[in-house]
Amino acid sequence: MTVAPDAPILFFDSGVGGLSILAPARAALPTARIVYAADSAGFPYGTKSEGEIAARVPALLGRLVERYRPRLAVIACNTASTIALQHVRAALDIPVVGTVPAIKPAALLSKSRVFGVLGTDATVRQPYVDRLAAEHGADCTVLRHGSAALVQLAEAKLRGETLDPAIARDALAGLIDQPGGDRMDMVVLACTHFPLVEQELAAAAPHAIGFVHGGEGIARRILHLTQGQLWPDAPAPGAAVFTRVDEKVEALHPALATYGLDRIETL
Numbered sequence: 385m386t387v388a389p390d391a392p393i394l395f396f397d398s399g400v401g402g403l404s405i406l407a408p409a410r411a412a413l414p415t416a417r418i419v420y421a422a423d424s425a426g427f428p429y430g431t432k433s434e435g436e437i438a439a440r441v442p443a444l445l446g447r448l449v450e451r452y453r454p455r456l457a458v459i460a461c462n463t464a465s466t467i468a469l470q471h472v473r474a475a476l477d478i479p480v481v482g483t484v485p486a487i488k489p490a491a492l493l494s495k496s497r498v499f500g501v502l503g504t505d506a507t508v509r510q511p512y513v514d515r516l517a518a519e520h521g522a523d524c525t526v527l528r529h530g531s532a533a534l535v536q537l538a539e540a541k542l543r544g545e546t547l548d549p550a551i552a553r554d555a556l557a558g559l560i561d562q563p564g565g566d567r568m569d570m571v572v573l574a575c576t577h578f579p580l581v582e583q584e585l586a587a588a589a590p591h592a593i594g595f596v597h598g599g600e601g602i603a604r605r606i607l608h609l610t611q612g613q614l615w616p617d618a619p620a621p622g623a624a625v626f627t628r629v630d631e632k633v634e635a636l637h638p639a640l641a642t643y644g645l646d647r648i649e650t651l
């Protein structure tokens with residue numbers, strides 16, 4: 385089937401985290417029409433149960449696809465991807481790209497053979513993470529820590545609020561204070577919110593630590609899956625759609641505009 389040039393790419397997250405995935409994709413496909421969806425009514429995902437996420441995410445994606453008819457959907461959320469990717473794929477008839485922790489590059493880059501996985505509580509306990517660690521980091525010590533406060537920090541940063549440096553410090557300490565943590569030289573940002581506060585994390589690190597995440601890899605995957613498709617001639621205005629619009633969402637407006645998302649809609 386031919387894909388219309390203005391058919392959008394849909395990005396989905398619980399909040400603003402997916403913008404860290406959207407940014408490299410937009411750089412690769414600057415005229416693509418973007419619909420960025422955030423489940424503000426269900427935010428945060430990281431403290432929810434597997435059952436809640438597995439029930440909520442495919443249903444929402446179904447409604448979004450019906451409304452916006454995207455050419456491709458990106459689950460720009462590690463929590464939703466590690467729990468619900470298969471359910472979403474089964475429910476949709478378009479390609480679905482997931483975001484999973486960038487454990488492979490961290491294992492390749494770590495010289496000390498100790499690296500951390502910093503995600504949400506829900507992500508770091510997933511068997512999916514066990515499998516990635518066993519497959520790519522079998523000779524490494526893989527430390528894990530879940531931080532809900534860091535997710536809130538990223539949201540606050542995009543609302544333009546003053547940030548408490550203790551939050552990034554505490555999140556890193558959750559890894560460093562574990563046995564072997566003093567030798568940790570890489571951290572996987574296994575929640576899409578966390579690249580948005582990478583600067584704060586780097587500033588809080590007591591020694592040199594490299595950070596990796598999946599944004600660039602996902603942009604390459606999108607390019608591959610859309611090869612040969614047509615795109616608008618000029619950059620198309622993007623929309624941010626929220627499951628609930630309140631004053632916190634309104635405060636995101638200036639930040640969203642810097643990602644080309646000029647319109648706010650409610651699902």
Ligand code: DGL
Binds near residue numbers: 397399430462574576
């Ligand atoms: N951005 C999400 C992730 O990648 C989830 C954050 C949350 O809602 O807890 O895991």
